[in-house]
Amino acid sequence: MSISTAAKVLAGAALGAQAVSYVFNSHEELLRPPGTPGTIEGEAEFAARCIRCGKCIEACPYEAIYAYKSLTSPSAGTPVLDTRSKACRMCHDVPCVPACPTGALHDVEKPEDIDMGYAILDHEICISFKGLRCEVCYRACPLIDQAITIDYRVNENDSLHSVFAPIIDEEKCTGCGLCVERCITDEPAIRIVREGWELRESESDEWVPSARENLEGPRGEGVWM
Ligand code: SF4
Ligand code: SF4
Ligand code: SF4
Structure with a gap:
C-alpha cells in the first residue's frame, strides 16, 4: 500500500470513527437543518459529510440555524436548530439545502420534502x-x-x-x-x-x-x- 493510499485509509477510518462518535454523543438530541434525514443513519451520514463551513447558517434568512456551541461535544460547530427559540419557516425554495457544498444536506426540493423529525x-x-x-x-x-x-x-x-x-x-x-x-x-x-x-x-x-x-x-x- 502506497503512503498516500494508507493516508486515505487512515483518514477514512478517522472520519468513520468521528461519525460514530457524533452519533453516539448525539443523544444530545441535536436537531439538524432540512436535508438531514431525522434518523440515526441520517445523522451518521450528516456527521461524515458536514465540514462545519456554516454555509447553511448564512443561507437561512430567518437565522433559524446556528453553530452548536460546546467545549466538549464532537458536534461543536455543526449546524443545529432550537425550535423553541426559532423554528424553521419551511422556505418555499429551502435555500439552506443547496447552500451545502458537501451534500451533508440533500434531497429536499420543496418544503414538504423536509424530514427533520x-x-x-x-x-x-x-x-x-x-x-x-x-x-x-x-x-x-x-x-x-x-x-x-x-x-x-x-x-x-x-x-x-x-x-x-x-x-x-x-x-x-x-x-x-x-x-x-x-x-x-x-x-x-x-x-x-x-x-x-x-x-x-x-x-x-x-x-x-x-x-x-x-x-x-x-x-x-x-x-x-
Ligand atoms: S428552510 Fe428556510 S427557515 Fe428552514 S432552515 Fe432552511 S433556510 Fe432556514
Ligand atoms: S394545544 Fe398545542 S399550543 Fe396549546 S398547549 Fe397544547 S401543544 Fe401547546
Ligand atoms: S409540520 Fe410538524 S413540526 Fe411543523 S408545525 Fe406542523 S406539526 Fe409542528
Whole structure:
C-alpha cells in the first residue's frame, strides 16, 4: 500500500470513527437543518459529510440555524436548530439545502420534502387535554390539517367539558418546530424528536410518540382529565 493510499485509509477510518462518535454523543438530541434525514443513519451520514463551513447558517434568512456551541461535544460547530427559540419557516425554495457544498444536506426540493423529525406531545402539559381550548400549535403549523389535526371529543368522564386535542401525523410532520415555537405553555407541551432517538426513561411516560395512540386508548387511562 502506497503512503498516500494508507493516508486515505487512515483518514477514512478517522472520519468513520468521528461519525460514530457524533452519533453516539448525539443523544444530545441535536436537531439538524432540512436535508438531514431525522434518523440515526441520517445523522451518521450528516456527521461524515458536514465540514462545519456554516454555509447553511448564512443561507437561512430567518437565522433559524446556528453553530452548536460546546467545549466538549464532537458536534461543536455543526449546524443545529432550537425550535423553541426559532423554528424553521419551511422556505418555499429551502435555500439552506443547496447552500451545502458537501451534500451533508440533500434531497429536499420543496418544503414538504423536509424530514427533520416529528412533533410529539406531552398530554400532562398540553392544556387541550385538560378540557381547555387552545389549538395554537394547530394554527401555527404550515401543514395545517395535514401534519396536525384537531380531534374533537366530548370528555366522557365529565359531561361539562369537551377536548380539542392536537393529533400529529408523523409521516406528514416535517419537524419544522413552528408548533414548538408557538406553544403557549411555559414548558412547551410539544417538541420535536428524530426517528430512532429514544426518549429518556424519566420522560417516556409523559411524552407520547403519537398522540393518536393515546387518544385511541380507553378513556380514563390518564389521558383524559
Ligand atoms: S428552510 Fe428556510 S427557515 Fe428552514 S432552515 Fe432552511 S433556510 Fe432556514
Ligand atoms: S413540526 Fe409542528 S408545525 Fe411543523 S409540520 Fe410538524 S406539526 Fe406542523
Ligand atoms: S399550543 Fe401547546 S398547549 Fe396549546 S394545544 Fe398545542 S401543544 Fe397544547
